[in-house]
Amino acid sequence: MTKRPIFASLLLLSSALVAPAVLAQDVGAPAPDAPPVTTAAPTTAEPATDDAVNDEEGDVSIPGGADQEIVVTGRFTPNIVRATPEVVSVLSSADIARTGEGDISGSLQRVTGLSVVGGGFVYVRGLGDRYSLALLNGSPLPSPEPLKRVVPLDIFPSNVIDSTLVQKSYSVNFPGEFGGGVINLTTKSTPREPFLTFSGGIGWDSETTNELGYTYYGSDTDWTGFDDGTRDVPPLLKAAFASGKPILEGADFTQDDLEAIQMELVNAPTTLLQQNNHIPVNWSAGITGGTTIQFAGGELGIIATAGISNKWRTRDTLQQTSLNQDLSGDPQTSYNRVITDNRVVVNGLLGLGLEIGEHKLRWTSLYIRDTLKQARLGLGTDANQVGRDILKQDTAWYERQLINTQFVGEFHFDRLKVDLRGAYANSQREAPYERGFTYVRTNLPTSQDPTGDTFVNDLGGNRGDATIAFSDLNEDLWSGGVDLSYEIASHITATVGYAYTDTRRTAVRRAFQFRASGLPVAVTQLRPDYLLSDATIQLFDISLIETSAQDGTAAFDAGLTTHAGYAQVQAELISGVNINAGVRYEDAKQTVSPIDLFNSGGGAIVATDLNNDYWLPAITLTWEAAPDMQVRLNGSKTIARPQFRELIAQIYQDPESNRQFRGNPSLTDSELWNAELRYEWYFAKDQRLTAAGFYKSIDRPIEAYTSLSTDSVANTSFANAPKATLYGVEVEAQKYIPLDTLSDSPFWASRRLVLIGNYTFTKSEIQVGAGDTTVINGVTQDASNFFFDGAPLTGQSDHLVNVQIGLEDQDKLSQQTFLITYASPRVTSRGPSGQPDIREKPGISLDFVARQGINLLNKEIELKFEARNLTGRNYEEVQQAGDNRIFLNRYKLGRTFSLSASLKF
Numbered sequence: 001m002t003k004r005p006i007f008a009s010l011l012l013l014s015s016a017l018v019a020p021a022v023l024a025q026d027v028g029a030p031a032p033d034a035p036p037v038t039t040a041a042p043t044t045a046e047p048a049t050d051d052a053v054n055d056e057e058g059d060v061s062i063p064g065g066a067d068q069e070i071v072v073t074g075r076f077t078p079n080i081v082r083a084t085p086e087v088v089s090v091l092s093s094a095d096i097a098r099t100g101e102g103d104i105s106g107s108l109q110r111v112t113g114l115s116v117v118g119g120g121f122v123y124v125r126g127l128g129d130r131y132s133l134a135l136l137n138g139s140p141l142p143s144p145e146p147l148k149r150v151v152p153l154d155i156f157p158s159n160v161i162d163s164t165l166v167q168k169s170y171s172v173n174f175p176g177e178f179g180g181g182v183i184n185l186t187t188k189s190t191p192r193e194p195f196l197t198f199s200g201g202i203g204w205d206s207e208t209t210n211e212l213g214y215t216y217y218g219s220d221t222d223w224t225g226f227d228d229g230t231r232d233v234p235p236l237l238k239a240a241f242a243s244g245k246p247i248l249e250g251a252d253f254t255q256d257d258l259e260a261i262q263m264e265l266v267n268a269p270t271t272l273l274q275q276n277n278h279i280p281v282n283w284s285a286g287i288t289g290g291t292t293i294q295f296a297g298g299e300l301g302i303i304a305t306a307g308i309s310n311k312w313r314t315r316d317t318l319q320q321t322s323l324n325q326d327l328s329g330d331p332q333t334s335y336n337r338v339i340t341d342n343r344v345v346v347n348g349l350l351g352l353g354l355e356i357g358e359h360k361l362r363w364t365s366l367y368i369r370d371t372l373k374q375a376r377l378g379l380g381t382d383a384n385q386v387g388r389d390i391l392k393q394d395t396a397w398y399e400r401q402l403i404n405t406q407f408v409g410e411f412h413f414d415r416l417k418v419d420l421r422g423a424y425a426n427s428q429r430e431a432p433y434e435r436g437f438t439y440v441r442t443n444l445p446t447s448q449d450p451t452g453d454t455f456v457n458d459l460g461g462n463r464g465d466a467t468i469a470f471s472d473l474n475e476d477l478w479s480g481g482v483d484l485s486y487e488i489a490s491h492i493t494a495t496v497g498y499a500y501t502d503t504r505r506t507a508v509r510r511a512f513q514f515r516a517s518g519l520p521v522a523v524t525q526l527r528p529d530y531l532l533s534d535a536t537i538q539l540f541d542i543s544l545i546e547t548s549a550q551d552g553t554a555a556f557d558a559g560l561t562t563h564a565g566y567a568q569v570q571a572e573l574i575s576g577v578n579i580n581a582g583v584r585y586e587d588a589k590q591t592v593s594p595i596d597l598f599n600s601g602g603g604a605i606v607a608t609d610l611n612n613d614y615w616l617p618a619i620t621l622t623w624e625a626a627p628d629m630q631v632r633l634n635g636s637k638t639i640a641r642p643q644f645r646e647l648i649a650q651i652y653q654d655p656e657s658n659r660q661f662r663g664n665p666s667l668t669d670s671e672l673w674n675a676e677l678r679y680e681w682y683f684a685k686d687q688r689l690t691a692a693g694f695y696k697s698i699d700r701p702i703e704a705y706t707s708l709s710t711d712s713v714a715n716t717s718f719a720n721a722p723k724a725t726l727y728g729v730e731v732e733a734q735k736y737i738p739l740d741t742l743s744d745s746p747f748w749a750s751r752r753l754v755l756i757g758n759y760t761f762t763k764s765e766i767q768v769g770a771g772d773t774t775v776i777n778g779v780t781q782d783a784s785n786f787f788f789d790g791a792p793l794t795g796q797s798d799h800l801v802n803v804q805i806g807l808e809d810q811d812k813l814s815q816q817t818f819l820i821t822y823a824s825p826r827v828t829s830r831g832p833s834g835q836p837d838i839r840e841k842p843g844i845s846l847d848f849v850a851r852q853g854i855n856l857l858n859k860e861i862e863l864k865f866e867a868r869n870l871t872g873r874n875y876e877e878v879q880q881a882g883d884n885r886i887f888l889n890r891y892k893l894g895r896t897f898s899l900s901a902s903l904k905f
Contacts, residue, residue: 082682085570085580086620087169087632087692093162098806098817100849100866104161104185105153110802111166112690112732112758115823115842122153124168124180125694126726126762126796126826130702131179131640131672137186137364139406139423140175140501142477153183159199159286159307160349160366162188168694169676170618170636172566172584173483173497178638179672179696187364190301190353191290201864201900203282205313206872208894213279213314213340214375216395217269223310225344225371231397231432233470234264241510246598247546258544262514262537265468268529270433273375273393279340282898284309298356306348314340315875315891319378325834327884335380335392342373358412363405370400385462391439391455393528399430415487422480431471437528438464456524457531459516459542464524466514466532467547475505491572495582499564505644508555508595515543548597555595558644562588576624586639587613592647592665606665606778608647614639614671632678642667642702646718649777660715666775668720671699689733696726703766704794705786705830706838716829721787722772726796728762739807750811756804764793791837792827799824813853813862821845828877836879838888843873860904868896 080090089111101107109116113125121129134141134153167174168181203209219230233241240261245251249258286307293300316338320331346369354361376394406423439455440463457464481499488494514532519540523531536542548554568582592608618636625631648663678692700720707715737753767790772783792798799822806817823842831837848867853860877889 086167086171087678089166091164096158104156104158113730113760115800123795127180128795133178133182135184138421139479142425142427142475157347162186169634170638172568172582172618176586176616176639179640188303190303194291196289196905197902198287199902200285201898203898205894205896208279208312208314209281210278213276214273214377215276216273216375225346225369230269236261236264244599259537262544263534272529279312282311301353303351309345311343317891318887319889320886322886327881327886332383335378337378339376344371360410362408365405368402372398389441393437396434401428417485419483425477427475429473434469436467440464454525458519458524459514469511471509473507478502493570495568497566501562503560505558511547513545513547515545516540554597556648558592560590578622581619584616608665612669628682630680634676636674638672640670662715662717664718666778670701673697687734691731693729698724706832719774719786721766722783723767724793726764730760732758751807751809754806754808758802760800762796764796766791794827797823797826815851817849819847836881838879841876846870862902864900866898869893
């Protein structure tokens, strides 16, 4: 039997997140099924490695004086997935690199039971992003999204993330908002030796690159993701914002005042849409470096990274709506819209790590800026304007920014372990100059337009309009916590902890319409920048009317403060049976208060004040059924809270789905009871087969539903359904097959076949009975008007499949991997007015990633080739009743190809 040193605790990803592991055996006590082995001389302790195929018992002999010898028996458990007391999945830096994804959300969709929806929001086992918790090095994160309190993970470039832990079974050291799971991102840690790496890459999209798209000039620095001041709020409008009055004639503003404001808003660089027949290639660049400074008694590590990526995407979409319950007849609205996005992500990270003996201090600062420059041009019809073609043009600029700085301290004092953490994070989102223009073609000849095929915009609402909006969001999040773990006795560790978070968000959206009457036909035919030029504004008395109040509440303050304490014990009940049990008490106060921008008295303004506290128990039993097998049983209670934006009756235009959202101030918390039974077989090093069954009962789940406004625009809002259940199974397998037996060729000597696969089946049902109600904006209504009994939860796919098949060299960097992903259709929103639900069809995707390391002039170079979406699938968001179908959003996803290289010094 291989000798192994004693380990006082298992190797864990983050001591601030994972409860202390099983302690070493008593001195002199034999390991189960293994007699102690005594040696005549002391054994030097070996470093922790992954050499062990499975958990192995080992013995270390220590001199105990003349003719005496103390035998210490321990157990070595290098596999983190197996060692932790809860159900976890781990994406190491090697796993992330194998998938080749540019952001961490792309890598996470390969994890069992996880899917990524709507540009970076992770769904765990079919539960929406509201049921997932995202942490960075153990601290919570704010969100730059108006509609979410959960940070979108696609803003995290993979070059700043070292590993990711996904825990699916609840333990009380985590916040109570843990419906589906927690995702903890660990940033790159300090290096053991100095290094400096430069990287760069280019990419091509079959639907975008060198193809037709639309854009607008903006500013000279748009390619960096930073505006040069072109989009700053102009002085007169800024003063009008500060006045506390709605910006329209008669509210302390004259027509001359409004014309002066409008002339500052002319800003042709943000107005004029331009056709581009050759959309540029995608590109990225980055630099990462680090070093370690040794000193007496410890060391100081430093790491820094910076990167930028610039990507283009064009979507040729079909977007429709219907008013008929069975979707029969022609659509109410139908638009073919071309949307071109230019997305620029800039990131930087600075980390310092200090180790002094058994104590570790770590400070990390992270900066991410994600900018989307969007241009849209659509042509379609609306049944409210029979016989008319409608042309819509939109330009927008969305800035999302995240700044996070945090401190973590780990202190070891014999049997006592103290973990401290504190963090401050700020997220911002600005959307200046969101412009929209609508032109109408009557298709009827006139004396001024003999052909009848000219588009006109009379700024009157019936034959065209023009709008502009300015949005701003700021969120601050302070968090801190302390955990104390004490080894009471061998195999028994008690942990207590306290956690505090304070989140404050302010959001403002000011929207306007341009209005005129009696414009000459020649003026109505002008392109947007001429239609709203200085001359037309003055000559034809064009007015500016603020519509913010009509859209709902124009601004709001929101806050969430939590205090939590927990107690947890981890112990070995009998040989091979371990328990991790605890309870968490969490008190939370959540407020969303509309801001009365216009000093109107606030009579119609509804505020939300949720003040709740919960006792949240959790228990996990782990039985080591055999040396390489174990069974886990988990039960827990958790919660889910409404997100800020869902609690405010304010219109928000989502640039990803091109859909409008409005909140509901009457939402309440959801409560979940969770259970899971899991079997794990670790049959070889880094190889395993696992199977699990899980069940969740949810009281008052928050679901999205859709309604149609009077102008046939689809609006999505939110309501509490009475109850829901979710259950399912998941299976995961990971196997390596050496290929040295295929041939005597050196090529196969160190290569192996990599087979990784997982499958998740999930079923959910909303339960609506007679007499069940829901509350919409303070009005109690019959729940059956919004939810169908037996309908699935939004975001839940019945089937999720991930397969990785590849070759890799164990002696040097050489990997070739095919990645297959499939998600079955899932509901994105309840259908309006009794119509069928709106379903998304993600389909099947095939990717290929190849990585090759070479040595040139004693420098390490990594080459990477990626081919994504080789199946050329379409994106579809559709309603279907029999043979009748309405496409709320349909477009072809391009095949993408990229080539990148990194050079390490």
